[in-house]
Amino acid sequence: MGPENTPRTASEGDDRRSYAAGMRRAGGARTKGADADSDEESWMTTYTDMVTLLLTVFVILISMSTFEKPGIELEAEVPAVEEPENPFESIFNALAPETQPRPQEVDVTDEEMARLDALENWSQRVTSVLQSFLDSNDALDGVQVRVMDFRIIVVLRNKILFPSGSAALEARGRQAIDALADILRGITTPIIVEGHTDNVPISSGIYPSNWELSSARAASVVRRLVASGVDPKKLRAVGRAETEPEADNATPEGRARNRRVTLIITPRLEERIR
Incomplete structure:
Protein backbone atom coordinates (compact mmCIF):
# COMPACT_ATOMS: atom_id res chain seq x y z
CA MET A 1 0.00 0.00 0.00
CA GLY A 2 1.19 3.49 -0.85
CA PRO A 3 1.42 6.27 1.51
CA GLU A 4 -1.87 7.91 0.32
CA ASN A 5 -3.72 4.75 1.14
CA THR A 6 -2.34 4.63 4.61
CA PRO A 7 -5.20 4.98 7.12
CA ARG A 8 -5.17 8.18 9.25
CA THR A 9 -4.95 7.80 12.93
CA ALA A 10 -7.37 9.38 15.37
CA SER A 11 -4.80 11.84 16.63
CA GLU A 12 -4.16 13.19 13.19
CA GLY A 13 -7.90 13.80 12.63
CA ASP A 14 -8.23 15.58 15.90
CA ASP A 15 -5.27 17.83 15.09
CA ARG A 16 -6.80 18.82 11.79
CA ARG A 17 -10.15 19.57 13.37
CA SER A 18 -8.43 21.69 15.99
CA TYR A 19 -6.49 23.59 13.33
CA ALA A 20 -9.65 24.30 11.31
CA ALA A 21 -11.48 25.48 14.40
CA GLY A 22 -8.57 27.73 15.24
CA MET A 23 -8.59 29.21 11.75
CA ARG A 24 -12.31 29.91 11.98
CA ARG A 25 -11.86 31.61 15.33
CA ALA A 26 -9.03 33.72 13.97
CA GLY A 27 -11.07 34.70 10.93
CA GLY A 28 -14.02 35.60 13.09
CA ALA A 29 -11.82 37.77 15.31
CA ARG A 30 -10.43 39.60 12.33
CA THR A 31 -13.92 40.26 10.96
CA LYS A 32 -15.14 41.65 14.24
CA GLY A 33 -12.10 43.92 14.55
CA ALA A 34 -12.59 45.27 11.04
CA ASP A 35 -16.24 46.04 11.75
CA ALA A 36 -15.29 47.81 14.95
CA ASP A 37 -12.69 49.90 13.13
CA SER A 38 -15.21 50.77 10.42
CA ASP A 39 -17.78 51.95 12.98
CA GLU A 40 -15.17 54.07 14.72
CA GLU A 41 -14.08 55.74 11.46
CA SER A 42 -17.71 56.51 10.47
CA TRP A 43 -18.30 58.27 13.77
CA MET A 44 -15.16 60.37 13.34
CA THR A 45 -16.18 61.35 9.81
CA THR A 46 -19.57 62.55 11.00
CA TYR A 47 -18.01 64.47 13.87
CA THR A 48 -15.47 66.13 11.56
CA ASP A 49 -18.19 67.20 9.11
CA MET A 50 -20.22 68.69 11.94
CA VAL A 51 -17.24 70.66 13.24
CA THR A 52 -16.47 71.92 9.74
CA LEU A 53 -20.06 73.11 9.28
CA LEU A 54 -20.04 74.89 12.64
CA LEU A 55 -16.76 76.59 11.76
CA THR A 56 -18.22 77.74 8.44
CA VAL A 57 -21.29 79.16 10.18
CA PHE A 58 -19.12 81.10 12.64
CA VAL A 59 -16.96 82.50 9.84
CA ILE A 60 -20.07 83.71 7.99
CA LEU A 61 -21.47 85.32 11.14
CA ILE A 62 -18.18 87.08 11.84
CA SER A 63 -17.94 88.40 8.30
CA MET A 64 -21.47 89.83 8.53
CA SER A 65 -20.85 91.51 11.89
CA THR A 66 -19.18 94.83 12.73
CA PHE A 67 -17.34 95.38 15.92
CA GLU A 68 -17.51 98.68 17.62
CA LYS A 69 -14.93 99.80 20.07
CA PRO A 70 -16.13 102.05 22.87
CA GLY A 71 -15.37 105.70 22.27
CA ILE A 72 -14.64 105.25 18.54
CA GLU A 73 -17.13 106.18 15.83
CA LEU A 74 -17.14 103.82 12.89
CA GLU A 75 -18.44 106.41 10.45
CA ALA A 76 -16.25 109.46 10.36
CA GLU A 77 -17.81 112.73 9.30
CA VAL A 78 -16.74 113.84 5.83
CA PRO A 79 -15.46 117.40 6.02
CA ALA A 80 -17.38 119.89 3.90
CA VAL A 81 -15.59 121.03 0.77
CA GLU A 82 -15.40 124.79 0.75
CA GLU A 83 -15.59 126.60 -2.56
CA PRO A 84 -12.58 128.71 -3.42
CA GLU A 85 -13.01 132.30 -2.39
CA ASN A 86 -13.79 134.70 -5.19
CA PRO A 87 -11.33 137.60 -4.92
CA PHE A 88 -13.80 139.91 -6.70
CA GLU A 89 -16.80 139.05 -4.51
CA SER A 90 -16.33 142.00 -2.18
CA ILE A 91 -16.07 144.35 -5.16
CA PHE A 92 -19.23 142.95 -6.76
CA ASN A 93 -21.10 143.21 -3.47
CA ALA A 94 -20.04 146.82 -3.10
CA LEU A 95 -21.21 147.68 -6.61
CA ALA A 96 -24.47 145.69 -6.49
CA PRO A 97 -27.68 147.59 -5.67
CA GLU A 98 -29.36 147.00 -2.36
CA THR A 99 -31.66 143.98 -2.49
CA GLN A 100 -33.37 144.56 0.83
CA PRO A 101 -36.75 146.26 0.47
CA ARG A 102 -37.15 149.60 2.07
CA PRO A 103 -39.26 149.68 5.19
CA GLN A 104 -42.75 150.97 4.66
CA GLU A 105 -42.38 153.63 7.28
CA VAL A 106 -39.34 155.85 6.75
CA ASP A 107 -38.49 159.30 7.82
CA VAL A 108 -38.69 161.60 4.82
CA THR A 109 -37.19 165.04 5.07
CA ASP A 110 -38.94 168.15 3.82
Whole structure:
Protein backbone atom coordinates (compact mmCIF):
# COMPACT_ATOMS: atom_id res chain seq x y z
CA MET A 1 0.00 0.00 0.00
CA GLY A 2 1.19 3.49 -0.85
CA PRO A 3 1.42 6.27 1.51
CA GLU A 4 -1.87 7.91 0.32
CA ASN A 5 -3.72 4.75 1.14
CA THR A 6 -2.34 4.63 4.61
CA PRO A 7 -5.20 4.98 7.12
CA ARG A 8 -5.17 8.18 9.25
CA THR A 9 -4.95 7.80 12.93
CA ALA A 10 -7.37 9.38 15.37
CA SER A 11 -4.80 11.84 16.63
CA GLU A 12 -4.16 13.19 13.19
CA GLY A 13 -7.90 13.80 12.63
CA ASP A 14 -8.23 15.58 15.90
CA ASP A 15 -5.27 17.83 15.09
CA ARG A 16 -6.80 18.82 11.79
CA ARG A 17 -10.15 19.57 13.37
CA SER A 18 -8.43 21.69 15.99
CA TYR A 19 -6.49 23.59 13.33
CA ALA A 20 -9.65 24.30 11.31
CA ALA A 21 -11.48 25.48 14.40
CA GLY A 22 -8.57 27.73 15.24
CA MET A 23 -8.59 29.21 11.75
CA ARG A 24 -12.31 29.91 11.98
CA ARG A 25 -11.86 31.61 15.33
CA ALA A 26 -9.03 33.72 13.97
CA GLY A 27 -11.07 34.70 10.93
CA GLY A 28 -14.02 35.60 13.09
CA ALA A 29 -11.82 37.77 15.31
CA ARG A 30 -10.43 39.60 12.33
CA THR A 31 -13.92 40.26 10.96
CA LYS A 32 -15.14 41.65 14.24
CA GLY A 33 -12.10 43.92 14.55
CA ALA A 34 -12.59 45.27 11.04
CA ASP A 35 -16.24 46.04 11.75
CA ALA A 36 -15.29 47.81 14.95
CA ASP A 37 -12.69 49.90 13.13
CA SER A 38 -15.21 50.77 10.42
CA ASP A 39 -17.78 51.95 12.98
CA GLU A 40 -15.17 54.07 14.72
CA GLU A 41 -14.08 55.74 11.46
CA SER A 42 -17.71 56.51 10.47
CA TRP A 43 -18.30 58.27 13.77
CA MET A 44 -15.16 60.37 13.34
CA THR A 45 -16.18 61.35 9.81
CA THR A 46 -19.57 62.55 11.00
CA TYR A 47 -18.01 64.47 13.87
CA THR A 48 -15.47 66.13 11.56
CA ASP A 49 -18.19 67.20 9.11
CA MET A 50 -20.22 68.69 11.94
CA VAL A 51 -17.24 70.66 13.24
CA THR A 52 -16.47 71.92 9.74
CA LEU A 53 -20.06 73.11 9.28
CA LEU A 54 -20.04 74.89 12.64
CA LEU A 55 -16.76 76.59 11.76
CA THR A 56 -18.22 77.74 8.44
CA VAL A 57 -21.29 79.16 10.18
CA PHE A 58 -19.12 81.10 12.64
CA VAL A 59 -16.96 82.50 9.84
CA ILE A 60 -20.07 83.71 7.99
CA LEU A 61 -21.47 85.32 11.14
CA ILE A 62 -18.18 87.08 11.84
CA SER A 63 -17.94 88.40 8.30
CA MET A 64 -21.47 89.83 8.53
CA SER A 65 -20.85 91.51 11.89
CA THR A 66 -19.18 94.83 12.73
CA PHE A 67 -17.34 95.38 15.92
CA GLU A 68 -17.51 98.68 17.62
CA LYS A 69 -14.93 99.80 20.07
CA PRO A 70 -16.13 102.05 22.87
CA GLY A 71 -15.37 105.70 22.27
CA ILE A 72 -14.64 105.25 18.54
CA GLU A 73 -17.13 106.18 15.83
CA LEU A 74 -17.14 103.82 12.89
CA GLU A 75 -18.44 106.41 10.45
CA ALA A 76 -16.25 109.46 10.36
CA GLU A 77 -17.81 112.73 9.30
CA VAL A 78 -16.74 113.84 5.83
CA PRO A 79 -15.46 117.40 6.02
CA ALA A 80 -17.38 119.89 3.90
CA VAL A 81 -15.59 121.03 0.77
CA GLU A 82 -15.40 124.79 0.75
CA GLU A 83 -15.59 126.60 -2.56
CA PRO A 84 -12.58 128.71 -3.42
CA GLU A 85 -13.01 132.30 -2.39
CA ASN A 86 -13.79 134.70 -5.19
CA PRO A 87 -11.33 137.60 -4.92
CA PHE A 88 -13.80 139.91 -6.70
CA GLU A 89 -16.80 139.05 -4.51
CA SER A 90 -16.33 142.00 -2.18
CA ILE A 91 -16.07 144.35 -5.16
CA PHE A 92 -19.23 142.95 -6.76
CA ASN A 93 -21.10 143.21 -3.47
CA ALA A 94 -20.04 146.82 -3.10
CA LEU A 95 -21.21 147.68 -6.61
CA ALA A 96 -24.47 145.69 -6.49
CA PRO A 97 -27.68 147.59 -5.67
CA GLU A 98 -29.36 147.00 -2.36
CA THR A 99 -31.66 143.98 -2.49
CA GLN A 100 -33.37 144.56 0.83
CA PRO A 101 -36.75 146.26 0.47
CA ARG A 102 -37.15 149.60 2.07
CA PRO A 103 -39.26 149.68 5.19
CA GLN A 104 -42.75 150.97 4.66
CA GLU A 105 -42.38 153.63 7.28
CA VAL A 106 -39.34 155.85 6.75
CA ASP A 107 -38.49 159.30 7.82
CA VAL A 108 -38.69 161.60 4.82
CA THR A 109 -37.19 165.04 5.07
CA ASP A 110 -38.94 168.15 3.82
CA GLU A 111 -36.41 168.44 1.00
CA GLU A 112 -37.13 164.89 -0.18
CA MET A 113 -40.87 165.47 -0.01
CA ALA A 114 -40.44 168.59 -2.11
CA ARG A 115 -38.48 166.66 -4.72
CA LEU A 116 -41.10 163.90 -4.78
CA ASP A 117 -43.81 166.45 -5.37
CA ALA A 118 -41.73 168.04 -8.13
CA LEU A 119 -41.21 164.66 -9.84
CA GLU A 120 -44.91 163.82 -9.67
CA ASN A 121 -45.94 167.21 -11.00
CA TRP A 122 -43.41 166.96 -13.83
CA SER A 123 -44.53 163.46 -14.90
CA GLN A 124 -48.21 164.41 -14.79
CA ARG A 125 -47.66 167.59 -16.78
CA VAL A 126 -45.55 165.91 -19.50
CA THR A 127 -47.95 162.97 -19.73
CA SER A 128 -50.94 165.26 -20.15
CA VAL A 129 -49.25 167.24 -22.90
CA LEU A 130 -48.11 164.09 -24.71
CA GLN A 131 -51.53 162.44 -24.52
CA SER A 132 -53.25 165.53 -25.90
CA PHE A 133 -50.72 165.66 -28.73
CA LEU A 134 -51.24 161.97 -29.58
CA ASP A 135 -55.03 162.32 -29.57
CA SER A 136 -54.90 165.23 -32.00
CA ASN A 137 -52.47 163.67 -34.48
CA ASP A 138 -53.71 160.96 -36.85
CA ALA A 139 -50.15 159.87 -37.68
CA LEU A 140 -49.73 158.75 -34.06
CA ASP A 141 -52.84 156.58 -33.95
CA GLY A 142 -52.12 153.52 -31.82
CA VAL A 143 -49.20 155.11 -29.96
CA GLN A 144 -49.60 154.70 -26.19
CA VAL A 145 -48.24 156.68 -23.25
CA ARG A 146 -48.01 155.68 -19.58
CA VAL A 147 -46.11 156.58 -16.40
CA MET A 148 -43.87 154.24 -14.41
CA ASP A 149 -41.75 155.44 -11.47
CA PHE A 150 -41.98 159.06 -12.61
CA ARG A 151 -40.80 158.05 -16.10
CA ILE A 152 -42.99 158.63 -19.16
CA ILE A 153 -43.03 155.66 -21.53
CA VAL A 154 -44.19 156.11 -25.14
CA VAL A 155 -44.93 152.79 -26.88
CA LEU A 156 -44.89 152.42 -30.69
CA ARG A 157 -45.90 149.03 -32.11
CA ASN A 158 -43.78 147.58 -34.88
CA LYS A 159 -46.79 147.21 -37.17
CA ILE A 160 -46.61 150.96 -37.82
CA LEU A 161 -42.80 151.14 -37.92
CA PHE A 162 -41.00 148.20 -39.57
CA PRO A 163 -41.64 145.29 -41.89
CA SER A 164 -41.03 141.82 -40.48
CA GLY A 165 -37.34 141.09 -39.87
CA SER A 166 -36.25 144.57 -40.99
CA ALA A 167 -34.93 147.71 -39.29
CA ALA A 168 -35.82 150.05 -42.17
CA LEU A 169 -38.68 152.41 -41.25
CA GLU A 170 -41.77 152.17 -43.43
CA ALA A 171 -43.47 155.31 -44.74
CA ARG A 172 -46.08 155.21 -41.96
CA GLY A 173 -43.30 154.75 -39.39
CA ARG A 174 -41.36 157.73 -40.68
CA GLN A 175 -44.49 159.89 -40.46
CA ALA A 176 -45.10 158.78 -36.88
CA ILE A 177 -41.52 159.52 -35.81
CA ASP A 178 -41.54 162.93 -37.53
CA ALA A 179 -44.80 163.85 -35.81
CA LEU A 180 -43.51 162.69 -32.43
CA ALA A 181 -40.31 164.70 -32.88
CA ASP A 182 -42.36 167.91 -32.94
CA ILE A 183 -43.12 167.56 -29.24
CA LEU A 184 -39.92 165.75 -28.19
CA ARG A 185 -37.85 168.72 -29.32
CA GLY A 186 -39.29 170.68 -26.41
CA ILE A 187 -38.30 168.07 -23.82
CA THR A 188 -34.90 168.71 -22.27
CA THR A 189 -34.59 165.51 -20.21
CA PRO A 190 -32.87 162.30 -21.45
CA ILE A 191 -34.80 159.98 -23.79
CA ILE A 192 -33.91 156.28 -24.02
CA VAL A 193 -35.09 154.52 -27.20
CA GLU A 194 -35.45 150.75 -26.66
CA GLY A 195 -36.07 148.10 -29.32
CA HIS A 196 -38.03 144.97 -28.35
CA THR A 197 -38.82 141.75 -30.26
CA ASP A 198 -40.77 138.56 -29.68
CA ASN A 199 -39.04 135.25 -28.94
CA VAL A 200 -39.11 133.93 -32.52
CA PRO A 201 -35.49 133.52 -33.72
CA ILE A 202 -34.51 135.83 -36.55
CA SER A 203 -33.74 134.08 -39.85
CA SER A 204 -32.34 137.07 -41.74
CA GLY A 205 -28.74 136.94 -42.91
CA ILE A 206 -28.26 140.58 -41.88
CA TYR A 207 -29.12 140.09 -38.19
CA PRO A 208 -27.70 136.98 -36.47
CA SER A 209 -30.16 137.26 -33.58
CA ASN A 210 -32.91 139.39 -32.09
CA TRP A 211 -30.30 141.38 -30.20
CA GLU A 212 -28.92 142.87 -33.39
CA LEU A 213 -32.41 143.37 -34.83
CA SER A 214 -33.76 145.17 -31.76
CA SER A 215 -30.64 147.36 -31.51
CA ALA A 216 -30.84 148.25 -35.21
CA ARG A 217 -34.51 149.23 -34.90
CA ALA A 218 -33.78 151.44 -31.89
CA ALA A 219 -30.93 153.07 -33.81
CA SER A 220 -33.21 153.70 -36.84
CA VAL A 221 -35.69 155.55 -34.63
CA VAL A 222 -32.91 157.59 -33.05
CA ARG A 223 -31.50 158.56 -36.46
CA ARG A 224 -34.95 159.66 -37.63
CA LEU A 225 -35.50 161.73 -34.48
CA VAL A 226 -32.14 163.42 -34.93
CA ALA A 227 -32.98 164.11 -38.58
CA SER A 228 -36.23 165.70 -37.38
CA GLY A 229 -34.45 168.11 -35.07
CA VAL A 230 -34.27 166.31 -31.70
CA ASP A 231 -31.04 166.99 -29.80
CA PRO A 232 -28.83 163.86 -30.20
CA LYS A 233 -27.15 164.50 -26.84
CA LYS A 234 -30.28 163.49 -24.96
CA LEU A 235 -30.95 160.33 -27.03
CA ARG A 236 -29.69 156.81 -26.46
CA ALA A 237 -30.46 153.60 -28.42
CA VAL A 238 -30.76 150.28 -26.56
CA GLY A 239 -31.61 146.78 -27.84
CA ARG A 240 -33.61 144.54 -25.47
CA ALA A 241 -34.41 141.63 -27.83
CA GLU A 242 -37.07 139.38 -26.23
CA THR A 243 -35.93 139.88 -22.62
CA GLU A 244 -38.76 142.23 -21.54
CA PRO A 245 -42.03 140.92 -23.00
CA GLU A 246 -45.30 142.73 -22.35
CA ALA A 247 -47.44 139.71 -23.17
CA ASP A 248 -47.25 135.95 -23.57
CA ASN A 249 -45.22 134.91 -26.63
CA ALA A 250 -47.32 131.73 -26.95
CA THR A 251 -50.02 133.55 -28.97
CA PRO A 252 -49.79 135.65 -32.16
CA GLU A 253 -51.47 138.54 -30.36
CA GLY A 254 -48.94 138.41 -27.54
CA ARG A 255 -45.99 138.31 -29.94
CA ALA A 256 -47.42 141.32 -31.81
CA ARG A 257 -47.57 143.30 -28.56
CA ASN A 258 -43.99 142.39 -27.72
CA ARG A 259 -42.65 143.69 -31.05
CA ARG A 260 -42.36 147.38 -30.20
CA VAL A 261 -40.15 150.42 -29.71
CA THR A 262 -40.42 152.36 -26.46
CA LEU A 263 -39.28 155.91 -25.77
CA ILE A 264 -38.53 156.39 -22.07
CA ILE A 265 -38.52 160.03 -21.02
CA THR A 266 -36.70 160.30 -17.70
CA PRO A 267 -36.81 163.15 -15.19
CA ARG A 268 -33.75 165.23 -14.51
CA LEU A 269 -31.09 163.40 -12.52
CA GLU A 270 -30.89 166.14 -9.91
CA GLU A 271 -34.61 165.65 -9.22
CA ARG A 272 -34.28 161.94 -8.53
CA ILE A 273 -34.17 160.50 -5.03
CA ARG A 274 -31.40 157.94 -4.82
